[in-house]
Amino acid sequence: MAASVLPGIESTTNHIPSSTLHTGVDFKVIRRSGGLSAFDASKISVAITKAFIAVEGTGATSSRRIHDLVEEMTGQIVEALSGRTDQSRALHIEDIQDQVELALMRSGEHKVARAYVLYRAERAQLRKTAAIAAPSAPGITVRHADGTTSPLDETRLRREVQMACAGLDGVSAEAVMAEVRRNLYDGVLEHEVGLAQTLAARTLIEQEPNYAFVSARLLINILREEALAFMLPGEVRRMRESVAIDYKTYFPAYLNKAIELELVDKELRTFDLEKITAALLPERDGNFQLLGLQTLYDRYFLHHDGIRFELPQAFFMRVAMGLAVREIDREARAIEFYDLISKFDFMCSTPTLFNAGTLRPQLSSCFLTTIDDDLAGIFKAIKDNALLSKYAGGLGNDWSGVRGLGSHIKGTNGQSQGVVPFLKVANDTAIAVNQGGKRKGAVCGYLETWHIDVEEFLDLRKNTGDDRRRTHDMNTANWVPDLFMKRVELDGSWTLFSPDEVPDLHDLYGRAFADKYVEYEAKAARGEMRVSRTVRAVELWRRMLTMIFETGHPWITFKDPCNLRSPQQHAGVVHSSNLCTEITLNTSSREIAVCNLGSVNLANHMTDTGLDHAHVARTVKTAMRMLDNVIDINFYTVPEARASNLRHRPVGLGVMGHQDALYKLRIPFASDAAVRFADESMERVSYEAISASVDLAEERGKYPSFEGSLWSKGILPIDSISILEDNRELPVRVDRSSTLDWDGLRERVKTSGMRNSNTLAIAPTATISNICGVTQSIEPTYQNLFVKSNMSGDFTVVNASLVNDLKRLDLWDEVMISDLKYFDGSVGTIDRVPEEMKRLYATSFEVDATWLIQAAACRQKWIDQAQSLNLYIDQPSGKKLDGLYREAWHAGLKTTYYLRSRSATHVEKSTMNRTDGKLNAVAVATPLPAKGAVCDMSDPGCEACQ
Structure with a gap:
C-alpha cells in the first residue's frame, strides 16, 4: 500500500486495547501548531498498528504477532522517551515519531519503517511549502528571566537565520525557519528561542552538511549574548543589531575579567592589546561546524559559574599569547600563532588549548613513567599519576620492573601478590x-611479554572473574620483544620470569636482550630460578590476540623497533609507549618522559594536484616553534x-x-596511490620538522643531551631502519x-644540531579534528553518515565530500539518506552509486587492514616516534588477526592501537529524518565485541592526548 496513507502520531484514533497503555509519564507534547497537549x-x-495496516493490509489487526509486537514496541518507546527528557519539559511530536521509526527498525520491520519514513518526508515537504508563505504562528509569547513576557520577534529570528545561511550552498533560511517554528510554543523561555534556532539547523544536517555551519553560526549568537551579558551588559542590544562583535571593546574587557577571576595569567595584560585586538578576525567564527564549536563551548572556553564568557577568537588568541609569552617580539609571535590555529592549519593538543595563558599552564599532552620495584616507588608512581592527570595529561606506565606473583619479598620473608593489585589501584x-571535571583521567599500563604475570595481565579487562583483579577503566598494552615474535613464527617455547630474578632484561633490547634471555632460560631449565614458567609461544600469542578481540586490550606494541630506532639510545631506554601508543621516549626512576603534541591539518594544505609544499613548510616551521615553547612555559607537577x-x-x-586529503585527490584509501601519498606527505612533514628543529637549534641552542644521539651521527629516521x-x-x-634532499639535511643536523630530541608522532586527534571539522588523524572514514556521541552530546556526521558528489549525479535524496542509514553509512551495496565512488568512499570496515599497515609502514620510516594506528577488521577470525599483527611486525611498525571489529549481524539502525540531539535516537553500527573491544570515537582513551 502506498506510503501516503500512513498515519502520523497526531492523526490516529483508538483501535488498540487498553493493555497497551502505559502510565507514569507526565510530560507535555508540543504539537506542530505550537500548542501543548498531554502525552498519550x-x-x-x-x-504503529496503522503503519502495519498500510503495508500488510487490514489483516494485520488480527495477527497475534503484530498485536504483541505493537505492545512491546510501545513500551520500549515510552521507556526511551521517559529516559530522554525531563518531565517538566515539553517534547515535540516528531521526537515521538522518531522513536516509532527506531522501534520499527529494531524489530526488523524494515519495509514498514521505510514506508513510514517516506510518508513523513512527504508530509514534511508539504508543511515546509505551506510554512514558506505562512505568517508566524499567532499568539506566541516569550517569557523572560524576570517573569515578564513579550511577543516573539520573528523578524529578528529571520534576520539571524538569513545571516547564518549567507554564502553557503544548499541551505535554505526558510527551511530553518520552518524547523524553528516547529520547536516554539506559547510561553517559550527566552533562552530557548536561540537554542531553537541552533537545533532547527542541526536537524537538517543529514540532508545538507552545510547546515553544520549554519547551526554553528547560530550557536555563536548564543555565545556572544551569554558572554556580553556577563561582562558588558550594555553591549547586548547593540550586538543583536550588528553583524560582528566589536573585539576592540570586548577583548580587553574579557582579559580583565579572566584575570580578575584568576583564570588567566596577568602577564597577558602586559601585551600591546591594541596590536592584539587589531589582529583578531571574527569572520573566522564562520569556519566552525557545530560539533567543533559545541565541543569548545562545553569543554574549552573559560567560564565562571557555568557562564562562558570566552568567545572563539579570544580563545585562540589567549592560547597564542600563552605560547608567545617568553618570545622577544611577543605580539608578532602571538599574532603568528593565532593566525595558524584560528584558520585550522595547525591545532595544538587539548592540554595546550585548555591551559595556555592560565595560572597553571600544564600544556604537555602525555607522560611516561617507570615504576620501581618497591612499595615507596609504586605509590610514588601512583601519586605522580594523580598529579599529572589533574591538569589533563594522559599517562603511560611501565610496570615491567615490578616483581611478579609468588616472588620472594626479602623484607617480610613473604611472597608478592604481583603486579595486578597495584594496577587496580592505578585504575581507580x-x-x-x-x-578538573573536563574529561576522565586516562592511563595505560604496559607489561613485557616475558613477565610472569603476563597471563593475568591479559585478563585485566575481562568482565568475568575476581573483580579485585580487574581494571575495567584502565587501558593496557603488551610490550613485545622481537625474540618473542621469532619464537611464535618458529613455534618455539617461551619462558616467563619475575623481574627481581632477571633485572637486566627490563633495560635490554635487540641482540643484547636475546642473548641474556637465553642465558636465563638455561638457568630456569637447571632449576636455578625461584619463579619461572615455560609456555608455548604461539599459544601465548593466540591468547593475546583472543583478548584484544574480546576486550580490546592489551594493545600490541613492539619493544625493539621503539628502542633500536630511537634517536636517544645513548641516553636511556624506551620502556613503554603512552596512552595512545604514539610516544616512544626514554623513562627511568629519575626521568618521567613528557611529550608536547600538535597536528598539521593536511586537508588545509592541498591543491588539486597534491600537497602545497610551501604552505606545509610555513605551517610546520611555526608549529615547531609553538611546540618548543611549550617545554619552557610548561607548569610541571613533578620534578x-x-x-x-x-x-x-x-x-x-x-x-x-x-x-580528506585523499578525497581532494580522488584517491581511494585502499590503493597503491594512497600508500604513495602517505609516504610522500609524511616525508615532506618530516623533512620540514627536522629542518625547523635545526633552525631553532641555530637560534636557541641544541638540546642538552644531543651529543651521542643518532642525530649527532647524522643518522635520521629513514637511516635507522x-x-x-x-x-x-x-x-x-x-x-x-x-x-627530498636528505643528504643536505643530514649535514645541517650534524653541524648545527637539533633543538628537539624527537620531532614527530601521530596522535589520534579525536577532539582537535572535530574542532577543525576534518577526519581524525590518519584514519579512513568511519561511516559516511552516523551519529557521533561524546561528552557534548550526539551529533550527526555526514561525509560532505560524498554528498557533493552525489548531488552532481542527482542522487542525493531522502531515499539515499535512508539507504545510508540502513547500510550503516556505506555506499558499497547501494546499486545507484557508481563503482568508482564506492571505492573512493569505502568506509573503515570496507578497507582491508593490510592497506592501513602498508601506509603506516611508509609513514613510520620518516617518524622518530610512532603513530596511533587503529586496525579495522570486518568479521574477524583468529587467522586474520594473526596475519594482521605479524604483518605489522614485519613492516617495522613500532606500535598498534585499537583493534576495531564488528559483526555483520549485530547492527542497530534508524531511519529517522532527524538523527540528532540527545532526545533523538542514535543510528550507528554497534560493533562487536562489547564496549571494551572498540574505540567508538567517544572513548576518553582516544582523546587523552588530543
Whole structure:
C-alpha cells in the first residue's frame, strides 16, 4: 500500500486495547501548531498498528504477532522517551515519531519503517511549502528571566537565520525557519528561542552538511549574548543589531575579567592589546561546524559559574599569547600563532588549548613513567599519576620492573601478590582524578611479554572473574620483544620470569636482550630460578590476540623497533609507549618522559594536484616553534618530568585530515596511490620538522643531551631502519625510496644540531579534528553518515565530500539518506552509486587492514616516534588477526592501537529524518565485541592526548 496513507502520531484514533497503555509519564507534547497537549501513549500504539495496516493490509489487526509486537514496541518507546527528557519539559511530536521509526527498525520491520519514513518526508515537504508563505504562528509569547513576557520577534529570528545561511550552498533560511517554528510554543523561555534556532539547523544536517555551519553560526549568537551579558551588559542590544562583535571593546574587557577571576595569567595584560585586538578576525567564527564549536563551548572556553564568557577568537588568541609569552617580539609571535590555529592549519593538543595563558599552564599532552620495584616507588608512581592527570595529561606506565606473583619479598620473608593489585589501584586513581571535571583521567599500563604475570595481565579487562583483579577503566598494552615474535613464527617455547630474578632484561633490547634471555632460560631449565614458567609461544600469542578481540586490550606494541630506532639510545631506554601508543621516549626512576603534541591539518594544505609544499613548510616551521615553547612555559607537577623535558626537549608533530586529503585527490584509501601519498606527505612533514628543529637549534641552542644521539651521527629516521634490520636479521618490509634532499639535511643536523630530541608522532586527534571539522588523524572514514556521541552530546556526521558528489549525479535524496542509514553509512551495496565512488568512499570496515599497515609502514620510516594506528577488521577470525599483527611486525611498525571489529549481524539502525540531539535516537553500527573491544570515537582513551 502506498506510503501516503500512513498515519502520523497526531492523526490516529483508538483501535488498540487498553493493555497497551502505559502510565507514569507526565510530560507535555508540543504539537506542530505550537500548542501543548498531554502525552498519550495509546496514540503511539495506534500509529504503529496503522503503519502495519498500510503495508500488510487490514489483516494485520488480527495477527497475534503484530498485536504483541505493537505492545512491546510501545513500551520500549515510552521507556526511551521517559529516559530522554525531563518531565517538566515539553517534547515535540516528531521526537515521538522518531522513536516509532527506531522501534520499527529494531524489530526488523524494515519495509514498514521505510514506508513510514517516506510518508513523513512527504508530509514534511508539504508543511515546509505551506510554512514558506505562512505568517508566524499567532499568539506566541516569550517569557523572560524576570517573569515578564513579550511577543516573539520573528523578524529578528529571520534576520539571524538569513545571516547564518549567507554564502553557503544548499541551505535554505526558510527551511530553518520552518524547523524553528516547529520547536516554539506559547510561553517559550527566552533562552530557548536561540537554542531553537541552533537545533532547527542541526536537524537538517543529514540532508545538507552545510547546515553544520549554519547551526554553528547560530550557536555563536548564543555565545556572544551569554558572554556580553556577563561582562558588558550594555553591549547586548547593540550586538543583536550588528553583524560582528566589536573585539576592540570586548577583548580587553574579557582579559580583565579572566584575570580578575584568576583564570588567566596577568602577564597577558602586559601585551600591546591594541596590536592584539587589531589582529583578531571574527569572520573566522564562520569556519566552525557545530560539533567543533559545541565541543569548545562545553569543554574549552573559560567560564565562571557555568557562564562562558570566552568567545572563539579570544580563545585562540589567549592560547597564542600563552605560547608567545617568553618570545622577544611577543605580539608578532602571538599574532603568528593565532593566525595558524584560528584558520585550522595547525591545532595544538587539548592540554595546550585548555591551559595556555592560565595560572597553571600544564600544556604537555602525555607522560611516561617507570615504576620501581618497591612499595615507596609504586605509590610514588601512583601519586605522580594523580598529579599529572589533574591538569589533563594522559599517562603511560611501565610496570615491567615490578616483581611478579609468588616472588620472594626479602623484607617480610613473604611472597608478592604481583603486579595486578597495584594496577587496580592505578585504575581507580585515574577515575578519581578526572582532569578538573573536563574529561576522565586516562592511563595505560604496559607489561613485557616475558613477565610472569603476563597471563593475568591479559585478563585485566575481562568482565568475568575476581573483580579485585580487574581494571575495567584502565587501558593496557603488551610490550613485545622481537625474540618473542621469532619464537611464535618458529613455534618455539617461551619462558616467563619475575623481574627481581632477571633485572637486566627490563633495560635490554635487540641482540643484547636475546642473548641474556637465553642465558636465563638455561638457568630456569637447571632449576636455578625461584619463579619461572615455560609456555608455548604461539599459544601465548593466540591468547593475546583472543583478548584484544574480546576486550580490546592489551594493545600490541613492539619493544625493539621503539628502542633500536630511537634517536636517544645513548641516553636511556624506551620502556613503554603512552596512552595512545604514539610516544616512544626514554623513562627511568629519575626521568618521567613528557611529550608536547600538535597536528598539521593536511586537508588545509592541498591543491588539486597534491600537497602545497610551501604552505606545509610555513605551517610546520611555526608549529615547531609553538611546540618548543611549550617545554619552557610548561607548569610541571613533578620534578622528574621537568628534568626530562628540559634535558631532551621532545615534541610530537602529527597530522590529521589525511582522508580528506585523499578525497581532494580522488584517491581511494585502499590503493597503491594512497600508500604513495602517505609516504610522500609524511616525508615532506618530516623533512620540514627536522629542518625547523635545526633552525631553532641555530637560534636557541641544541638540546642538552644531543651529543651521542643518532642525530649527532647524522643518522635520521629513514637511516635507522637498517639498525632494526641488522638486529632482527630479517628484512623490514618497507620501500625505502625518498624524494627530498636528505643528504643536505643530514649535514645541517650534524653541524648545527637539533633543538628537539624527537620531532614527530601521530596522535589520534579525536577532539582537535572535530574542532577543525576534518577526519581524525590518519584514519579512513568511519561511516559516511552516523551519529557521533561524546561528552557534548550526539551529533550527526555526514561525509560532505560524498554528498557533493552525489548531488552532481542527482542522487542525493531522502531515499539515499535512508539507504545510508540502513547500510550503516556505506555506499558499497547501494546499486545507484557508481563503482568508482564506492571505492573512493569505502568506509573503515570496507578497507582491508593490510592497506592501513602498508601506509603506516611508509609513514613510520620518516617518524622518530610512532603513530596511533587503529586496525579495522570486518568479521574477524583468529587467522586474520594473526596475519594482521605479524604483518605489522614485519613492516617495522613500532606500535598498534585499537583493534576495531564488528559483526555483520549485530547492527542497530534508524531511519529517522532527524538523527540528532540527545532526545533523538542514535543510528550507528554497534560493533562487536562489547564496549571494551572498540574505540567508538567517544572513548576518553582516544582523546587523552588530543
